[in-house]
Amino acid sequence: MPKLYKGEKIIGIIPARGGSKGLLRKNILPLAGKPLIAWTIEAALKSKYLARVIVSTDDPAIAKISKKHGADVPFMRPRKLSTDRAKSIDVVFHVLRCLPEKYDYAVLLQPTSPLRTAADIDACLKLCITKKANSCVSVEEADRNPYWMYSLNKKGMMRKLIETKKQIDRRQDLPKAYALNGAIYVARVDRLLNNKAFVTAETYAYVMPHERSIDIDSEIDFRFAESLLQGS
Numbered sequence: 001m002p003k004l005y006k007g008e009k010i011i012g013i014i015p016a017r018g019g020s021k022g023l024l025r026k027n028i029l030p031l032a033g034k035p036l037i038a039w040t041i042e043a044a045l046k047s048k049y050l051a052r053v054i055v056s057t058d059d060p061a062i063a064k065i066s067k068k069h070g071a072d073v074p075f076m077r078p079r080k081l082s083t084d085r086a087k088s089i090d091v092v093f094h095v096l097r098c099l100p101e102k103y104d105y106a107v108l109l110q111p112t113s114p115l116r117t118a119a120d121i122d123a124c125l126k127l128c129i130t131k132k133a134n135s136c137v138s139v140e141e142a143d144r145n146p147y148w149m150y151s152l153n154k155k156g157m158m159r160k161l162i163e164t165k166k167q168i169d170r171r172q173d174l175p176k177a178y179a180l181n182g183a184i185y186v187a188r189v190d191r192l193l194n195n196k197a198f199v200t201a202e203t204y205a206y207v208m209p210h211e212r213s214i215d216i217d218s219e220i221d222f223r224f225a226e227s228l229l230q231g232s
Contacts, residue, residue, distance in 0.1 A: 002051040002052075003047075003048065003049055003050060003051045004049070004051065005048070005049040005125060005126065005129055006129055008104040008105055008129055009051050009101075009102070009103050009104050009105075010049050010050055010051055010103060010104065010105040010106070010107060010125065011050065011051060011052050011053075011054065011095075011096075011099075011103040011105070011106055011107065012044040012047065012050040012052065012053040012054070012107045012109055012121070013054055013056060013091070013092055013095050013106060013107065013108050013109065014037065014040055014041065014044065014053065014054070014055045014056070014066075014071065014109050014110075014111055015055075015056050015057075015088050015091045015092075015108070015110065015111075016037050016055055016056070016057045016059070016062050016066070016111050017057060017058050017059065017062075017077065017082045017086070018057065018058055018059030018061070018062060018082070019082065019083075019084060021084060023216070023217070023218060023219060023221075023222060026112070026216060026222070027057075027059075027062055027111050027112075028061060028062055028065050029222065031114060031222065031225065031226055031229065032225075032226050032229035032230050034069075035065050035069075036111055036112070036114060036216065036222075037055070037062065037065065037066060037069075037111040038065070038069045039111075039114035039115075039229075040109050040110070040111045040113065040114060040116070041053065041055070041066060041069045041070060041071045042069065042070070043109075043116060043117055043118045043120075043121060044071075044107075044109055044118070044121065045070050045071075045118075046118035047118045047121045047122055047125075048118075048122050049121075049122055049125050049126075050107065050121070051103070052072060053070070053071050053072060054071065054072045054073070054074065054095055054099075055071045055072070055073050056077045056091050056094065056095050057073065057076065057077055058076055058077040058078075058079065058081075058082035060076075063076065074098070074099070075098055077091065077094065078094070081094055088108060088110075088185075089108075089192075089196065089197065089198065092106055092108055092192070093193070096189060096193075102189075103189055104188065104189060105125070105128070105129070105186060105187065105188055105189060106186075106187055106189050106192060107121065107124075107125065107184065107185065107186050108184075108185040108186075108198065109121070109183070109184060109185075110182050110183065110215070112182065112215050112216040112217065113181070113182055113183035113184075113213070113214065113215055113216075114214070114216070114225055114229065115211065115212040115213070115214050115225060115228060115229065116138070116183040116184060116208070116212055116213075117212065120138065120183065120184060120206070120208060120212065121184060123206060124136050124137075124138055124184045124186050124206040125186055127204055127206050128186045128187075128204060131204055133202065133203070133204045134187060134188050134191040134192075134195070134200065134202050134203070135185070135186060135187035135188070135191065135192070135195075135198050135199065135200065135202070135203045135204070136184075136186045136187075136203065136204040136205070136206055137180060137184065137185050137186065137198055137199055137203055137204075137205065137206065138180070138181050138182075138183040138184040138185075138205075138206045138207075138208050138213075139178040139179060139180055139181055139205045139206070139207055139208070140178065140179060140181045140207065140208050140209070140210055140213040141176060141177070141178055141179075141207070141210075142177040142178060142179045143210075145171070145174045145175075145177050146161050146162055146177055147161075147162050147164065147168055147174050147175065147177070148168075148174070149161045149162075178205060178207065180199070181208055181213035181215060182215045183208060183212070183213060183215070184206065185198040186198075211228060214228065
């Protein structure tokens with residue numbers, strides 16, 4: 001019997017192209033004893049609710065490593081979806097179109113979030129389905145609050161990003177702000193195909209702590225994630 005949640009069939013999709021400008025070959029770089037992508041594959045496979053875990057890649061080495069760690073790689077990603085300009089949502093659509101079976105929900109899991117756990121995936125899914133929401137995405141509380149941020153005009157003078165009638169001088173008086181952490185994107189497939197986006201005005205947020213919200217884009221991110229994983 002396939003894994004289901006409340007009768008809903010759910011697919012996990014891990015996008016992992018071979019090219020990377022920020023950190024060369026980062027998806028298969030060894031991180032705390034295993035390739036970076038393996039952390040996401042293993043978390044997805046431990047999920048109670050993902051019926052299938054697929055890696056979408058254009059790279060034979062990534063495909064081989066992904067299969068070794070238990071993911072499905074039923075086809076290779078076309079070149080037009082493997083450039084640095086390709087959108088993740090188009091990769092999701094490509095996977096959904098190529099599979100003969102149909103799914104009720106799709107979960108996008110970026111391999112650059114190695115500290116996200118199976119429990120995070122399942123909690124985000126449960127929130128989305130229980131709320132009967134079109135989508136739910138993972139976020140973290142922002143380190144820097146936009147109420148204390150500025151833009152610069154043409155003269156180089158500071159202008160507040162968010163104008164308020166009352167000056168806010170204490171951090172504890174600021175409204176909480178949240179940022180996407182890139183770890184989990186969940187959506188009903190039919191609504192995703194219609195909206196062409198995971199995040200809409202009706203999207204729910206699943207809040208994750210900072211220590212599991214690391215998104216690897218640079219060497220510093222990589223080393224920080226490694227220190228957290230080795231210390232856990």
